[in-house]
Amino acid sequence: MTGDYMKVLIVVGSRREGNSFVLANKLKTSLENARIANDIIIPGNQKIYLCTGCMDCDRNGVCDFKDDMVANIEKVTSSDYIVFITPVRWDLLSGDLKIFMDRLNPLFSTRQMKGKKMIAIIVGSKKRTEYSTDGALTSLGSFASSAGMSLVYSSQFDECLNFGDVLKYEDKINKMCEDIIKLIDSE
Numbered sequence: 001m002t003g004d005y006m007k008v009l010i011v012v013g014s015r016r017e018g019n020s021f022v023l024a025n026k027l028k029t030s031l032e033n034a035r036i037a038n039d040i041i042i043p044g045n046q047k048i049y050l051c052t053g054c055m056d057c058d059r060n061g062v063c064d065f066k067d068d069m070v071a072n073i074e075k076v077t078s079s080d081y082i083v084f085i086t087p088v089r090w091d092l093l094s095g096d097l098k099i100f101m102d103r104l105n106p107l108f109s110t111r112q113m114k115g116k117k118m119i120a121i122i123v124g125s126k127k128r129t130e131y132s133t134d135g136a137l138t139s140l141g142s143f144a145s146s147a148g149m150s151l152v153y154s155s156q157f158d159e160c161l162n163f164g165d166v167l168k169y170e171d172k173i174n175k176m177c178e179d180i181i182k183l184i185d186s187e
């Protein structure tokens with residue numbers, strides 16, 4: 001089997017057109033060049049109500065809120081790889097991503113994320129020696145294991161504070177995109 005049949009969903013944890021946005025678009029272009037189906041979601045720019053914890057979805061796998069998560073959930077269920085790209089916020093993943101993840105609980109109760117593959121990409125302003133992107137990677141890894149997904153690849157970009165700072169890592173970004181495509185094509 002080749003990666004041609006795989007579907008990739010890229011979920012971007014920052015609503016500004018900054019470093020996460022740059023990384024998402026670089027990856028999208030590479031996937032398109034490799035003819036791998038993909039889509040980008042930026043939850044921060046969507047209408048997504050906060051999970052109230054009513055637990056109705058634990059009973060029937062359906063959320064009572066009808067907002068942009070209806071289409072997002074369809075995209076998650078039909079994708080083989082979910083790429084989370086997050087800026088570091090307080091050594092954790094971004095709030096936009098956490099809100100998105102909480103609203104995926106209908107898929108937890110119906111075990112529909114089980115077996116999907118996660119790719120984690122993290123960008124932060126601190127130095128590598130301050131382990132800030134490690135904290136965000138750990139929180140993404142915790143979500144993956146709780147959802148029954150396997151974290152198959154990760155990449156961390158440190159010392160990126162301002163818009164476009166991540167572009168200083170052009171070689172690393174290209175290598176990351178190549179690695180991800182190889183991984184998908186090897187299926």
Ligand SMILES: Cc1cc2nc3c(=O)[nH]c(=O)nc-3n(C[C@H](O)[C@H](O)[C@H](O)COP(=O)(O)O)c2cc1C
Nearest residue numbers: 014018019020087088089090091124125126132161
């Ligand atoms: C509220 C807030 C908290 C942040 N906390 C951290 C942090 O704990 N560690 C870190 O390295 N960078 C932190 N940053 C910096 C961002 O991770 C950094 O600017 C990143 O490049 C932003 O990505 P973006 O351009 O995709 O939004 C924080 C930024 C904000 C706005």
